[in-house]
Amino acid sequence: MKLLPTPEQAAALEATLRAANKAADLVSRIAFQQRCFRNFDLRKHTYEQVKATFGLAAQAAQHVIKKVCDAYRTLHANLAAGNLGKRGSARRIKAESTPISFRPGAAHPYDDRCLSWQHGDRTVSIWTTIGRLRGITFTGSAQQLALLAEHRKGESDLVWRDGMWFLHATVEVSDAPINAPDGFCGVDLGIANIATTSDGIRHSGKHLNAVRHRNRELRRRLQAKATKSAKRLLKRRRRKEARFAADVNHRIAKQIVTEAERTGQGIALEDLQGIRDRVRLRKPQRVTLHSWSFHQLGAFIAYKAARAGTAVIHVDPSYTSQQCSHCGHVDSCNRPDQETFICTSCGFAEHADVNAARNIASRGEAGWAVRHAA
Numbered sequence: 001m002k003l004l005p006t007p008e009q010a011a012a013l014e015a016t017l018r019a020a021n022k023a024a025d026l027v028s029r030i031a032f033q034q035r036c037f038r039n040f041d042l043r044k045h046t047y048e049q050v051k052a053t054f055g056l057a058a059q060a061a062q063h064v065i066k067k068v069c070d071a072y073r074t075l076h077a078n079l080a081a082g083n084l085g086k087r088g089s090a091r092r093i094k095a096e097s098t099p100i101s102f103r104p105g106a107a108h109p110y111d112d113r114c115l116s117w118q119h120g121d122r123t124v125s126i127w128t129t130i131g132r133l134r135g136i137t138f139t140g141s142a143q144q145l146a147l148l149a150e151h152r153k154g155e156s157d158l159v160w161r162d163g164m165w166f167l168h169a170t171v172e173v174s175d176a177p178i179n180a181p182d183g184f185c186g187v188d189l190g191i192a193n194i195a196t197t198s199d200g201i202r203h204s205g206k207h208l209n210a211v212r213h214r215n216r217e218l219r220r221r222l223q224a225k226a227t228k229s230a231k232r233l234l235k236r237r238r239r240k241e242a243r244f245a246a247d248v249n250h251r252i253a254k255q256i257v258t259e260a261e262r263t264g265q266g267i268a269l270e271d272l273q274g275i276r277d278r279v280r281l282r283k284p285q286r287v288t289l290h291s292w293s294f295h296q297l298g299a300f301i302a303y304k305a306a307r308a309g310t311a312v313i314h315v316d317p318s319y320t321s322q323q324c325s326h327c328g329h330v331d332s333c334n335r336p337d338q339e340t341f342i343c344t345s346c347g348f349a350e351h352a353d354v355n356a357a358r359n360i361a362s363r364g365e366a367g368w369a370v371r372h373a374a
């Protein structure tokens with residue numbers, strides 16, 4: 001939800017974030033020095049001090065401590081998973097040898113005691129360091145507002161970004177019961193075509209790839225500049241591109257799920273574990289692939305399908321592009337170029353991505369039958 005605070009309200013929100021993050025910095029330093037990362041223990045060490053030093057209410061102080069604990073838990077999980085490099089690498093040493101610090105404007109979590117929603121007035125009442133602020137207007141799309149009013153649950157994050165204020169609220173929507181599928185629609189993911197269905201619908205990546213290419217050029221120029229303002233612009237561009245890509249993914253996912261719902265089909269998706277290892281491409285395409293979020297598209301399809309009661313199955317994607325969807329013959333010669341599929345055994349010809357999508361569909365059907373044989 002986007003907040004529309006008055007200038008006075010915005011000033012109070014800003015002061016609150018700054019105080020909360022300063023407090024989080026202090027808690028983080030203490031946690032780091034004492035090697036104490038558990039909420040309960042850390043509260044013993046820091047609670048009174050945080051309340052007294054930063055003028056935070058009891059709830060807010062607890063949130064600060066919890067935020068620090070969560071940040072360390074994430075860091076430790078990342079270290080354990082090797083996401084920050086091998087033991088002894090410069091990046092890892094840096095992450096291990098300094099306490100986590102918080103930007104003055106970093107997001108801050110609010111629970112129901114510190115934040116309440118008045119859906120009728122479309123306002124929130126929120127705790128700040130100068131007291132409770134009432135009547136801050138919020139706005140969102142009609143669909144978001146309906147979801148929020150009906151399904152909001154748990155904590156919300158107060159986010160300050162590019163001079164705008166947002167509340168990131170969580171909604172919990174229960175899945176619809178899964179309908180028994182009448183056949184499967186296969187979805188092939190790619191670069192030239194982001195998604196192709198076994199019904200022959202292709203979602204072209206042409207526009208998206210052009211935008212990405214343009215952004216990459218712009219980024220290269222900005223990176224060369226390395227000034228502070230260039231860095232800020234770079235960050236903003238990156239966010240903008242991510243929003244654009246997510247929007248494209250949302251649209252494609254919605255179309256695929258709506259079509260499956262209409263026809264009563266289930267949806268078969270490639271199991272994307274290890275897609276980066278599997279796909280061998282020339283370098284320029286590899287960059288596109290890495291930055292393009294297949295996993296996001298898969299996740300969007302999965303959650304939209306769950307809401308609609310549409311069955312989803314993930315299938316082994318190996319050789320789907322080389323196998324003939326008509327006779328099953330597998331041969332790399334079946335695919336003379338990017339777009340064309342011609343079976344060297346039976347002569348069947350089809351657009352290469354549609355052929356792959358059909359293989360995915362029939363694997364989905366087979367997989368579903370095995371799973372539901374009992």
Ligand SMILES: [Zn+2]
Nearest residue numbers: 324327343346
């Ligand atoms: Zn064939």
